[in-house]
Amino acid sequence: MLHIFCPHCGELRSEEEFHAKGQAHIPRPLDPTACTDAEWGEYLFFRDNPRGIHHELWVHSAGCRKYFNATRHTVTYEILETYKIGEKPSVTAAGTAEKKASDQGVTA
Amino acid sequence: MSNLINVYQQRPAAAHAESPLFHAGLEQLAGKGSARAGVTVREKKLLGHLTLRGDAKDPAFAGGVHKALGLELPVALTLVAAGDTSLQWLAPDEWLLIVPSGSEFAVEQKLREALEGQHISIVNVSGGQTLLELTGPKVREVLMKSTSYDVHPSNFPAGKAVGTHFAKSQLVIRHTAEDTWELLIRRSFSDYFWLWLQDASAEFGLAIKA
Amino acid sequence: MSQVNRLASGGRVDRSQPLTFSFNGQSYQGFAGDTLAAALLANGVDIVGRSFKYSRPRGIVAAGAEEPNAVLQIGSTEAAQIPNVRATQQALYAGLVASSTNGWPSVNTDLMGILGKVGGKMMPPGFYYKTFMYPQNLWLTYEKYIRKAAGLGRAPTAVDPDSYDYMNQHCDVLVVGAGPAGLAAALAAARSGARVILADEQEEFGGSLLSTRETLDGKPAADWAAQVITELSGMPEVTLLPRSTVNGYHDHNFLTIHQRLTDHLGEIAPLGMVRQRMHRVRATRVVLATGAHERPLVYANNDVPGNMLADAVSTYVRRYGVAPGKQLVLSTNNDYAYRVVLDWLDAGLQVVAVADARSNPRGSWVEEARKRGVRILTGSAVVEAAGSKRVTAARICAIDVQSHKVSSPGEVLDCDLIVSSGGYSPVVHLASHLGGRPTWREDILAFVPGEGGFQKRLCAGAVNGVFGLGDALADGFEAGVSAAAEAGFKAVSASLPQVAVRLEEPSLALFQVPHDKPTARAPKQFVDLQNDVTAAGIELATREGFESVEHVKRYTALGFGTDQGKLGNINGLAIAARSLGISIPQMGTTMFRPNYTPVTFGAVAGRHCGALFEPKRYTAMQSWHLQNGAEFEDVGQWKRPWYFPKAGEDLHAAVARECLAVRNAVGILDASTLGKIDIQGPDAREFLNRVYSNAWTKLDVGKARYGLMCKEDGMVFDDGVTACLADNHFLMTTTTGGAARVMEWLEIYHQTEWPELKVYFTSVTDHWATMTLSGPNSRKLLAEVTDIDLDKDAFPFMTWKEGQVGGVPARVFRISFTGELSYEVNVQADYALGVWEKIIEAGKKHGLTPYGTETMHELRAEKGFIIVGQDTDGSVTPDDLNMGWCVGRTKPFSWIGWRGMNREDSLREDRKQLIGLKPVDPNKVLPEGAQLVFDPKQTVPMQMVGHVTSSYMSVALGYSFAMGVVKGGLKRMGERVFAPLADGSLIEAEIVSSVFYDPKGDRQNV
Incomplete structure (x- = not known):
């Protein structure tokens, strides 16, 4: 059972207090009517399924009822960070790859 | 104000009231439980419960609340109390105010007056929930059987209050004094929680206080 | 024959407390402190079961969780039956009743045994797949026979009389295992002030300390264990969990511990006691001190009773005072196993010989044995055991490990007990539950836990490959210190007892002992005793092309069942690796998954x-419903009155009566379960515009409106009436089942998409109790108990008023779900029952009838009102429901669902649309869910064009009717559809408008 840090309550809580709500950072198009069916379908139905770092939307349903984002590793299930809506993740797949490359002495 | 929000006295001046655990007949059970009970239960019933919403970061909001209630806005996961009034943090923009039965309408009006012009919400939820007070040396073990939240004093000192998972549902646990805890339960779930608590405290001995 | 194998003295059993028990119907005696296995061995019981596939007689092999054979059925009554109990882990109690699970009809004369013996070749690995899957239709016959013969244990058929529960625990340091390393770790962590939980699966803490011949500070090791346990039990922040198996290591240091609180007291828990408890532990740090299992050597006929593990025999001798034989032969590849020889000699018994695979062993224990006159055959191993129901002799040959050959004809030595030791396999199960692959260490010939990833765990002692007692203590203490320090506590310095220093020599890599004959033709050499997997079977699997360890496992069943590869896994891997010409680490291990040992369903269920x-x-009206004989229906978690039968009435009769009462007089419904959300804020109206399909801009204070909620794909997902209480104040109602879902829906949009909108949502579902008065007499009735002006012009349809009802402040909404004149009375729930009773009283002279959900459903269907989730299924747009009137096509903001409704697919004309269905035979009721076709004469499979969503027999209409969805149905009014039913019959129906009753809506507007 995951142990999730609620950024609003400021504490680690058990997974059973939360609901997962899918991939994070999928903003609703500001003008849906301007979207083609394909674009709207993309927004509505298509989600990433990465092996590795994934940004997810969660809600602390048994606690403060607030939504927040979590950066989770889909293989190890490690939660690398949680952050409030509107904030940006500090751990990203791109950033991790970059760091790995620089650790190995690769420079751009 | 009055044309923006519909506020009215919802509690009758005189009418028969039935708290969420009325059907359990706690009054009749009082004093009949185990003599050396590890857990004693009391329903703190029919109190005034108001859900307060507002912007904690706005000093005018905290100031208005203080002006109306004489209480500082509690920070995350805590509650403050003065006499029979308590104010509990529920979420960054949400608090639960519990006041003596029947005073909720007057308190709401007072709050609305103090917070005039701000974007707030106050909702009377008195009929929808109740407080169960648990006292005794074995309360912590009953809580441990019921919730995955850590109720050890190092993590859950008196003055703390958390919304969490409990048995197969949810509620708020308030730690009000060393051996005293309160469960804030929703009316429709009250029978379930009551059954659960009776079962969980059976091995420790359960007593009822009116 | 009483305890023939019990030694005259020694052991930790209480000889003053004899306990009588029975096994396979025969009565025996053991002592308090025995395990069932120890007691069986004490009584000379050689055969405890028959093997899974070949039905060979099997005896006790081990002394702990790794026991593969003595997996028994316990229980004297049907309700107390417990399958899959390892006799080595079951404490003896007076009156224990045990029986073999394998071995039908009897362990000593077994029909399958004959088949097994002749038919070794008949049942090669892959047997089930190859034989029983074809022909497939015979599988059911085979399965019955196989299951019975295989002996998987038997679940009780009677209700379990015991109670089980959960305990949620939190700690800084959880120590798993209370052997030397675990005790030291717990001590270190506890002394630093950390909250510590120490769990161990055995009856007593101490692990190997309770049976080892080694001393600590010159005293018995068990003394030190007792001293540590005393210290720990006096510390308030330490929780000691004996008889508690840590069965699962789950994500983020969440571990499940299965504690057996009363299993040592009897088959049913004493009154008032919980039998078993599941501890759900969140640990800041975990120290795994799970120890190691001794690995047997694989040689011919190594399954005959009387073949045992070396360590296990030491344990039986020293801890239980039981000698499971008289003349012992040891086959080993390491120093540690010599301890059993010394223990056996100390007990005054005969050691026939030791076969040591190493050419020149000189370790301290080896020398001690040599000094005491033990015959040691070096460069040798037991190649084959003799005997059928009990070992009678061992053949020891010189062997060449490099070429895997027997290099001498060897000699046959008479003996009744062969013990073997192929080294130690660390118990890496828990460390691997989260996917961490163990790492092979060639120096100790064992897999140790691999990297823990981000899980905050340490390993200590034998599980870490630290096998020596002194080193294990130090390793444990250090792990305890580190774990506590990582959890934020200051380190304490070590004060550990002294262990005698000895010369220990490395072991030799020997897993399967070579035989004169090729493996396939030699007598069976068992790798996995529980699943009857042989060395030959594994070789066959690799020859047939199963090269991955996971495939070999599934082909042979290696490590299946309750065993989970505790004894056989490494030997199996080694054999597969040799057969494939690769190394053991290249072969890798299979995954280990929870649970480590079987867990009762009771413990999983808890309370x-x-x-x-x-x-x-x-x-709030539940007590009234009960008193008035309501039958209840589950709606989500709610119990709602379904109907109120009068004496002799069934559902149909009661509903017919209730329907007529509402249509002709007045009915009352408890509608409190509807979701209710209080919405406040200057942007409340705008928010409603965005989440509802229709427009809210012009809804005046005092009015109410019906709304549909869609998802972004344009499909309806909830509906309800929302009232404007004040300019910035609305009360939304949702479906009963959708209340929580809608609340989350509003919040997710507010919190993640439109935080700039000034609005707050608060659930008031439980605060308000709602009673619906419906029927032509409802105005007259309500007038008797309210001060509200009910005049039709003063209080028109789709408005609300505030006032007193039954002396209680109320909000009354004039809305209708039945099509009749209706009022929904809302009062604070604390006062609702009183109000309800006053209305009931006043209603007597108006023909007031309480009605339930079934009547409500029928009445609303007569009006064509939908129920979300019954008439919709997440694939229906408002237009599909013919509810285009509820779609704000010109609203400025692109509300949730609008774009989705306008996708090409959502606009198709042949979409399934909601219509009314009128059976041609007015007495036939279409079954809900029935599929519809246009042409009933077409061949099967027919083209299905829709289905029935709601269907009733209407008393008011005088005929049956239904609602359903049909492709392009709205343009097919008057056409016929057919419902071909499973019984071959056909119901023909006409497509009609879904509004059957009062289509103009006059009745609700009166």
Whole structure:
């Protein structure tokens, strides 16, 4: 059972207090009517399924009822960070790859 | 104000009231439980419960609340109390105010007056929930059987209050004094929680206080 | 024959407390402190079961969780039956009743045994797949026979009389295993002030300390264990969990511990006691001190009773005072196993010989044995055991490990007990539950836990490959210190007892002992005793092309069942690796998954059973419903009155009566379960515009409106009436089942998409109790108990008023779900029952009838009102429901659902659309869910064009009717559809408008 840090309550809580709500950072198009069916379908139905770092939307349903984002590793299930809506993740797949490359002495 | 929000006295001046655990007949059970009970239960019933919403970061909001209630806005996961009034943090923009039965309408009006012009919400939820007070040396073990939240004093000192998972549902646990805890339960779930608590405290001995 | 194998003295059993028990119907005696296995061995019981596939007689092999054979059925009564109990882990109690699970009809004369013996070749690995899957239709016959013969244990058929529960625990340091390393770790962590939980699966803490011949500070090791346990039990922040198996290591340091609180007291827990408890532990740090299992050597006929593990025999001798034989032969590849020889000699018994695979062993224990006159055959191993129901002799040959050959004809030595030791396999199960692959260490010939990833765990002692007692203590203490320090506590310095220093020599890599004959033709050499997997079987699997360890496992069943590869896994890997010409680490291990040992269903369920299985939600009027004989329907977690039968009435009769009462007089419904959300804020109206399909801009204070909620794909997902209480104040109602879902829906949009909108949502579902008065007499009735002006012009349809009802402040909404004149009275729930009773009283002269959900459903269907989730299924747009009137096509903001409704697919004309269905035969009721076709004469499979969503027999209409969805149905009014039913019959129906009753809506507007 995951142990999730609620950024609003400021504490680690058990997974059973939360609901997962899918991939994070999928903003609703500001003008849906301007979207083609394909674009709207993309927004509505298509989600990433990465092996590795994934940004997810969660809600602390048994606690403060607030939504927040979590950066989770889909293989190890490690939660690398949680952050409030509107904030940006500090751990990203791109950033991790970059760091790995620089650790190995690769420079751009 | 009055044309923006519909506020009215919802509690009758005189009418028969039935708290969420009325059907359990706690009054009749009082004093009949185990003599050396590890857990004693009391329903703190029919109190005034108001859900307060507002912007904690706005000093005018905290100031208005203080002006109306004489209480500082509690920070995350805590509650403050003065006499029979308590104010509990529920979420960054949400608090639960519990006041003596029947005073909720007057308190709401007072709050609305103090917070005039701000974007707030106050909702009377008195009929929808109740407080169960648990006292005794074995309360912590009953809580441990019921919730995955850590109720050890190092993590859950008196003055703390958390919304969490409990048995197969949810509620708020308030730690009000060393051996005293309160469960804030929703009316429709009250029978379930009551059954659960009776079962969980059976091995420790359960007593009822009116 | 009483305890023939019990030694005259020694052991930790209490000889003053004899306990009588029975096994396979025969009565025996053991002592308090025995395990069932120790007691069986004490009584000379050689055969405890028959093997899974070949039905060979099997005896006790081990002394702990790794026991593969003595997996027994316990219980004297049907209700107390417990399958899959390892006799080595079951404490003896007076009156224990045990029986073999394998071995039908009897362990000593077994029909399958004959088949097994002749038919070794008949049942090669892959047997089930190859033989029983074809022909497939015979599988059911085979399965019955196989299951019975295989002996998987038997679940009780009677209700379990015991109670089980959960305990949620939190700690800084959880120490798993209370052997030397675990005790030291717990001590270190506890002394630093950390909250510590120490769990161990055995009856007593101490692990190997309770049976080892080694001393600590010159005293018995068990003394030190007792001293540590005393210290720990005096510390308030330490929780000691004996008889507690840590069975699962789950994500983020969440571990499940299965504690057996009363299993040592009897088959049923004493009154008032919980039998078993599941501890759900969140640990800041975990120290795994799970120890190691001794690995047997694989040689011919190594399954005959009387073949045992070396360590296990030491344990039986020293801890239980039981000698499971008289003349012992040891086959080993390492120093540690010599301890059994010394223990056996100390007990005054005969050691026939030791076969040591190493050419020149000189370790301290070896020398001690040599000094005491033990015959040691070096460069040798037991190649084959003799005997059928009990070992009678061992053949020891010189062997060449490099070429895997026997290099001498060897000699046959008479003996009744062969013990073997192929080294130690660390118990890496828990460390691997989260996917961490163990790492092979060639120096100790064992897999040790691999990297823990981000899980905050340490390993200590034998599980870490630290096998020596002194080193294990130090390793444990250090792990305890580190774990506590990582959890934020200051380190304490070590004060550990002294262990005698000895010369220990490395072991030799020997797993399967070579035989004169090729493996396939030699007598069976068992690798996995529980699943009857042989060395030959594994070789066959690799020859047939199963090269991955996971495939070999599934082909042979290696490590299946309750065993989970505790004894056989490494030997199996080694054999497969040799057969494939690769190394053991290249072969890798299979995955280990929870649970480590079997867990009862009771412990898994805890208290979540019976009345506490699921929360049941009740309204404030529940006591009245009960007193008035309501039958209840589950709606989500709510219990709602379904109908109120009078004496002799069934559902149909009661509903017919209730329907007529509402249509002709007045009915009352408890509608408190509807979701209710209080919405406040200057942007409340705008928010409604965005989440509802229709427009809210012009809804005046005092009015109410019906709204549909869609998802972004344009499909309806909830509906309800929302009232404007004041300019910035609305009360939304949702479906009963959708209340929580809608609340989350509003919040997710507010919090993640439109935080700039000034609005707050608060659930008031439980605060308000709602009673619906419906029927032509409802105005007259309500007038008697309210001060509100009910005049049709003063209080028109789709408006609300505030006032007193039954002396209680109320909000009354004039809305209707039945099509009749209706009022929904809302009062604070604390006062609702009183109000309800006053209305009931006043209603007597108006023909007031309480009605339930079934009547409500029928009445609303007559009006064509939908129920979300019954008439919709997440694939229906408002237009599909013919509810285009509820779609704000010109609203400025692109509300949730609008774009989705306008996708090409959502606009197709042949979409399934909601219509009314009128059976041609007015007495036939279409079954809900029935599929519809246009042409009933077409061949099967027919083209299905829709289905029935709601269907009733209407008393008011005088005929049956239904609602359903049909492709392009709205343009097919008057056409016929057919419902071909499973019994071959056909119901023909006409497509009609879904509004059957009062299509103009006059009745609700009166």
